[in-house]
Amino acid sequence: xxxxxxxxxxxxxxxxxxxxxxxxxxxxxFTREALSIAAEAGITAVHRRVLERWAAGEPLKILA
Numbered sequence: 770x771x772x773x774x775x776x777x778x779x780x781x782x783x784x785x786x787x788x789x790x791x792x793x794x795x796x797x798x799f800t801r802e803a804l805s806i807a808a809e810a811g812i813t814a815v816h817r818r819v820l821e822r823w824a825a826g827e828p829l830k831i832l833a
Contacts, residue, residue: 770795772802779810
């Protein structure tokens with residue numbers, strides 16, 4: 770996932786919807802820049818495989 774995609778999500782989640790909590794789930798890897806932007810904005814970036822493991826019973830460590 771690229772930084773422009775994450776930037777759009779940040780604007781939508783934080784500005785448009787005033788979200789207090791936001792998870793960005795992607796099916797492709799995040800670039801370092803995208804992860805940095807997400808972290809700065811308080812957005813949790815999660816790859817789909819992590820979510821699949823959580824659904825199978827593994828703890829979702831990214832939220833800990």
